[in-house]
Amino acid sequence: MELLPNITINHYLLVSVALFSLGILGILLRRNAIIMFMCIELMLNAVNLMLVAFSKMWGQTDAQVFVFFIMVVAAAEVAVGLAILMMLYRNMNTTSTDVLDKLKW
Amino acid sequence: MLTEYAFWFLSFVAFFSAAFMIITKNPVYSVLSLILTFFSIAGHYFLLNAQFLAAVHIIVYAGAIMVLFLYVIMMLNLNTLEEEKKSTWMKALSVVAGGILLFVLLGIVRRTDELTVIAAANGADCGLVENLGKALYRDFLIPFELASVLFLGAMVGAVYLSKKELV
């Protein structure tokens, strides 16, 4: 069945790109580590969306499997990342990334 | 017809809730708006007939990852305003960089003119659970198994990292 006769792949690409840019903008603008994390998740999701759209276009399942595994990795990454963030908070008593400037000249 | 409206609606919701997420100062609001974004993306998946993925998306992302985020935020008691003033030119530069990136990417994806219509005659069913399962367990079995190892590593790492040092 054809649900979206007038929606082209371009639309999906546009949406995906917009979400991706928002994610990048979020990383650049925010300094709270947790918010930055969430922006990374947003970026990953934008990519997922684009992959699924292409999968529908070509009619193959490979892209969806890829999306599946991206989700797997994202989950694992969030778990470990939040654990690191906890340690950061324990040492610095703040979640702002501005305090992480010891690796400088 | 209706689905077209649905598409546009979902896109706007996704976009604006993402924008709200990065603008708001309150981390809890951020998390909640991100959940909203995820739901709208799951809606997109439904429109694209990727049913399994839509379900998994909601369960994993909105149900597990975001909850984890909420746990951390509440544990660290971050619902107060904490961020210092950023320099204006930094913000401006970031917006400019983000905007340029947006336009560059758009320019790149513009090239795909010939693939205009999502019309795959025999591919409409590719998102069904059955087909996806077949692909997963036949062609991509090893990565599937390795994913479990990955999870094991992540679990061990997370537990180890967050242990308190015994004084």
Added chain:
Amino acid sequence: MEKLVTLIPLFPLVGFLYIIFLGKGLSKNLIGGIGSGAILLSFITSIAVFSTQLGGGNPTIVKVFDWITAGSLDIDIAFIVDPLSTIYLLFITGVGFLIHVYSIGYMHDDEGFNRFIAYLNFFVFFMLILVLGDSYVTMFVGWEGVGLCSFMLIGFWYKDMKNNDAAKKAFVINRIGDLGLIIGMCMIFMQTGTLKYDDLFITGSESSSLNGWYLHAAAIFLFIGAMGKSAQIPLHTWLPDAMAGPTPVSALIHAATMVTAGIYMVARSSDIFAASEIASNVVVWAGLLTAILGATVALTQNDIKKVLAYSTVSQLGFMFVALGLGAYSIAVFHVITHAFFKALLFLGSGSVIHGMGGEQDIRRMGGLKKYMPTTHLTFLIGTIAISGIPPLAGFFSKDQIIAFAFEENMFVFVILSAASALTAFYMFRLYFLTFHGKFRGTHDQEHHLHESPKVMTIPLVVLAVLSIFGGLIGFPHALGHTIHFHHWLDHALEKTVVMPFLDMSLNVELVLMLLATVIAAASIFFAYNKYVTKGELALEDKDIKSSTHKTLAAKYYFDEIYDALIRKPIDAASAFFAKVIEPTFIDGLVRSVSTIPTGLGNVAKLAQNGKLVMYVMAMIIGLILILITLL
């Protein structure tokens, strides 16, 4: 037989090397014996080689080895055996031998004795290379070598800074002359493509191709080289200062041999000078100026050796006048006789200094004739010889120069005669003030006075004999034909140019001889009158009143003029360079190698400020740039 000539420089070289490397611990007499023996062997070999040239034989080239072969440039070390070089060999080795023997006695108490004898040998080696060389290049090797040895020997007592300064002065002024010599050599080479005497003069083919302004310029530059080496105005200031060296050095180098190298070179290049009227005139006037200037300054000097030094300068001027007028063989004749009596005078003064325990000021001497009879007698003979009293050696050579001048240029004749008269006067002034009258030194010196040992007086005697009889080899043409020195030498030098020779009648020559003798005798009488009869003494420095006397005593302020004109600007310039240019630019340039990267690093390190956001921003910008290329 001519091949023996390669041995001649070898003996002193071996002597030098042996003494330097293996001479430690040997007794002084043995070292002196080795040094003198080397020169003696050279002398004997020189006699053998000389004998081949007596019959007017053809010049022979004896090649020693190839030196530089570069394209068309082919320089080899070879020796030329012809009358000019062999006669020089004789008196260099002969007088050199006597001076070596003398130094055994004179330097006996010196701790650097070994070094001294070795350096003397080294010097003789180079001098022999100089006169034996068959091309300008080989001569130049010897030329530089004698300059070096002169430097080493003048500054022999190096612990006293004044001696080092004198040695440096000698070397630097020599060097200025050497520059002229090199330029002259280059000009000759540029036009003719060769520097060998064989090609240039003897076979006669090449020197004719030297013409135009090259010829004149080359001749003048060569003469500049001679000016430096033979102490002509204006490069004469080093010779009086060189008296800081030990007396045997003054005798050997600055009376008999090194300063005559300039004469040798001009005589050897006689073809060039004879062909260039301008250059010959330059030589004459330079020599004339030197002759009269040296004579006038010598009138006022109070150090024995300085008087003799200025006398040498003046006599060298005589020789160059002769060369410039075209009387090449007469000049060489005067070189030989001058070597005899000047070496005698220097050695005699050395004996006096030795006896006085180091005192050199004649105002502190007097009446030495009863303490040092042999020295006195030989010194007197030397003084008579230099004054030009017949029949001693100096008369014949000097008279012939003056006679030649009479023929060629009346003005030169008058000035030379005046210089001759002055020569007689100041030499006898020196003699009277030193040996006659009452002793004016300290009591201790008087006790110390003694005649020098035999090893010092025997060379004096030998030289005295030579001074008396040595002139007879050049007996004038007009008076008789005993030995044809001039013809013999002219024959060697006259291949392409017909040498002018004295063609005056017997009467004119006799009158001139008589005139010269009378003038000399009159000068001696004046000196006797002033210093012996009236008993006048040389003035102390503070008593000098007349400004003429002051100027003469200050050597016409030559040193002061050079100081102001040359040394001070150079000092100022080098101070400027050292204090301004060097620290700012050179050091700055070197330091900029470190400061520029450091500065750049200081700027670049600001990019690494550790902020996460900056790094992410950098990544995004890089990503954008990469993506732009895909557009």
